[in-house]
Ligand SMILES: Nc1ncnc2c1ncn2[C@@H]1O[C@H](COP(=O)(O)OP(=O)(O)OP(=O)(O)O)[C@@H](O)[C@H]1O
């Protein structure tokens with residue numbers, strides 16, 4: 001039987017298919033209860049249905065194991081969305097830290113219960129609604145250590161909110177690019193990428209494959225042990241069906257990370273995600289943003305600038321993050337560089353699959369630095385060569401504040417073909 005849904009005029013909404021072993025909501029069974037059933041790791045065809053507005057007066061999505069919060073509860077959990085609780089800001093809205101009771105998910109006071117991240121939409125635009133809906137649709141059903149957990153949501157009086165597990169160390173973007181951030185050791189960088197690869201492999205191999213479409217350092221969150229958790233499923237899409245190689249769709253994403261074939265044609269492959277993965281891997285080894293208009297001409301696009309340095313160990317050393325010093329095995333870096341080149345192949349067929357990424361990174365992680373090796377020794381950061389060093393531009397970003405790390409010129413795509421869907425105007 002189909003379970004509920006929502007709606008609003010022109011929106012196509014989804015429902016969860018309800019199986020007999022799951023609790024279905026009823027008037028006696030408040031939808032605010034936390035469902036105890038386990039989320040399936042696959043998505044069903046009948047997840048997508050159209051519900052006419054007259055069928056539901058007030059929007060309500062009921063997905064087992066998610067809590068439907070009231071706005072008042074989330075206001076209380078975040079102390080009235082107090083600015084001091086802001087964790088960050090994105091295209092969808094602002095993210096606040098709040099506290100809820102571990103068992104009942106009722107709002108709690110600071111330090112009591114569990115911390116959560118509450119994402120609050122800035123507007124009730126149809127774009128915001130679609131992204132909110134996709135988050136609930138996908139994240140609500142996923143359970144994987146490398147995918148952030150969605151605990152619940154709220155849609156009340158035109159307010160759209162999402163409640164996630166709080167991921168302690170915030171985004172990889174902040175760790176790589178925020179001024180004053182502690183440099184990440186080589187092993188930690190690999191651990192993060194391995195976690196992200198495992199998360200991606202999970203998405204790509206669920207029964208209904210899911211294309212993430214928004215892989216970037218801002219969307220990789222890090223827990224206390226630097227385990228990576230993919231977040232932000234607002235742009236996620238079910239993968240190709242019926243033996244098709246791709247899905248055709250409007251182009252959205254983030255400049256620099258989006259795969260060229262997708263930007264050019266709107267053809268979205270599972271391996272379009274792998275291109276974005278290669279870009280993040282390049283960011284993590286160089287410590288440089290994918291796009292930064294504050295770098296000199298010729299260096300603003302990291303992929304274009306760094307590509308010729310990747311195939312050759314000697315040249316590779318020149319673009320490695322100076323913060324790493326010599327504290328990384330050059331052989332491992334060379335293999336990572338080769339993996340990046342494979343991910344950036346222009347034909348998606350030539351890129352590795354997500355499971356191959358996992359294997360390759362496991363292999364690279366096993367390579368330890370030889371104390372007598374060529375790049376062993378001093379902890380002093382190495383300088384990049386004059387003509388190619390954007391080092392001084394690394395933290396030069398006028399749009400950034402400690403709370404809002406900004407992203408230089410990295411921005412949402414506004415590219416044809418297809419309807420333009422823009423998160424950040
Ligand atoms: N679950 C979470 N736990 C801890 N911090 C979080 C969590 N979710 C988001 N954040 C913080 O909030 C910031 C903003 O997140 P958000 O996903 O809204 O935007 P973004 O990823 O930076 O940009 P975009 O909207 O373009 O994807 C993140 O960079 C991160 O620092």
Ligand SMILES: [Mg+2]
Pocket residue numbers: 090218219231232
């Ligand atoms: Mg994000």
